[in-house]
Amino acid sequence: MGEKKVNRHAEIVLACSENHYYMGEKVLVDHALVRIVSGEVKVVQADRTYTFGHGDTFLFPKNQLSTLIKYPKDGLPYKSVVMNLTTSVLKTYYSEQKLDGLQPGSKGLIPLDRHPLLESFFASVIPYFDLESSLPEKIVTVKIEEAIEILRAISPDIDEVLADFSEPGKIDLGDFMEKNYMFNIPLEKFSSLTGRSLTTFKRDFKKTFRLSPQRWLIKKRLELAHYQLSEKRRRANDVYLETGFENLSHFSHAFKKHFGYAPTKLTKNN
Numbered sequence: 001m002g003e004k005k006v007n008r009h010a011e012i013v014l015a016c017s018e019n020h021y022y023m024g025e026k027v028l029v030d031h032a033l034v035r036i037v038s039g040e041v042k043v044v045q046a047d048r049t050y051t052f053g054h055g056d057t058f059l060f061p062k063n064q065l066s067t068l069i070k071y072p073k074d075g076l077p078y079k080s081v082v083m084n085l086t087t088s089v090l091k092t093y094y095s096e097q098k099l100d101g102l103q104p105g106s107k108g109l110i111p112l113d114r115h116p117l118l119e120s121f122f123a124s125v126i127p128y129f130d131l132e133s134s135l136p137e138k139i140v141t142v143k144i145e146e147a148i149e150i151l152r153a154i155s156p157d158i159d160e161v162l163a164d165f166s167e168p169g170k171i172d173l174g175d176f177m178e179k180n181y182m183f184n185i186p187l188e189k190f191s192s193l194t195g196r197s198l199t200t201f202k203r204d205f206k207k208t209f210r211l212s213p214q215r216w217l218i219k220k221r222l223e224l225a226h227y228q229l230s231e232k233r234r235r236a237n238d239v240y241l242e243t244g245f246e247n248l249s250h251f252s253h254a255f256k257k258h259f260g261y262a263p264t265k266l267t268k269n270n
Contacts, residue, residue, distance in 0.1 A: 011085075011144055012081070012083050012084075012125065012143065012144075013083075014037075014080075014082075014126075015078075015079070015081075016079050024067070026065075026066050026067075026068055027063065027064065027189060028060060028061075028062045028063070029063075030062050030086045030087060031060065031084075031161070032060040032083065033058075033059055033085060033151070034052075034057065034080055034082050035055075035057045035080060036053055036079075037054070037080055037081060037126065038054055038072075038076035038077065038078065039054075039078030039079060039080075040052065040054075040071045040073045041068055041069065041078065041080070042068070042070075043058075043060075043066050043067070043068055043109060045064065045065065046180050046182075047108075048109075052111075053073065054074075056111070057111075057112045057114075058110060058111045059109070059112065059155075060109060061108070062087075063193065064108070065185065065193065066183075067184075069241055081125060083144065083147055089141075089144055090162055090163065091165060093148055094159075094162070097163075099159060110155070115150075117150045117153060118150060121143075121146060121150055148162065170194065170195035170196060171194050173194050173196070173204050174209070177190070177208075180193075181216075181217055181220040182224060182244045184244040184246065217244070218254060222259070224243050225239050225240065225243040225251070225263070228242075229263055229266040229267060230266050235267055236251065236252065251263070252264075
């Protein structure tokens with residue numbers, strides 16, 4: 001069975017995965033507060049990889065490219081509670097706050113230390129998924145506002161992230177692609193995140209790299225995979241997902257075509 005989402009309340013979701021693993025790229029349009037109930041998730045971003053397990057909590061900022069690899073652990077499937085902090089809700093909330101000299105904060109994922117406020121909050125939310133009927137909208141609103149208040153109480157700089165309502169503008173394409181080429185998302189999404197139309201993105205890409213986006217992406221991903229196998233002495237099974245390939249067969253075929261030998265040659269040498 002693939003990934004399932006039990007979603008009775010729109011902004012509050014119980015996400016489950018009963019496969020050996022679930023892998024997918026994510027670019028959220030809203031911030032998300034995530035609590036791991038069971039299992040484990042590896043979040044691969046441009047400059048860092050995080051691993052979260054039972055009881056861990058993190059804030060997943062919007063417009064962030066990430067690969068999520070979800071695993072069962074200790075005989076339990078992956079489960080997480082995801083609370084979406086939508087832009088409309090945050091704008092309403094912050095319209096009533098007095099913030100002076102606020103500067104845009106870090107755009108990266110934010111791990112949250114364990115805290116009694118988080119423990120009590122999620123202990124009150126998880127039983128909602130056992131309800132036969134929908135949770136009243138007013139309670140959903142109260143719980144989301146409570147989540148925002150808790151984040152502000154335990155993370156003093158969180159306003160710089162939650163109250164930043166700016167949209168992605170046109171950014172340096174070369175720098176962005178060098179940091180994010182391993183994410184297997186459509187070119188349309190790459191173009192949007194760099195502040196371009198698809199046509200402009202392809203034109204600027206060819207000027208920057210002298211290759212089409214598709215050829216350049218495959219080349220960079222294979223070079224990264226080769227480095228991971230030969231220098232980091234990792235296995236192909238652990239590498240192909242993190243370097244933007246959908247399955248091991250496709251990765252092995254592309255690797256052999258590019259380098260002239262199969263990735264197993266490197267793993268045998270290791």
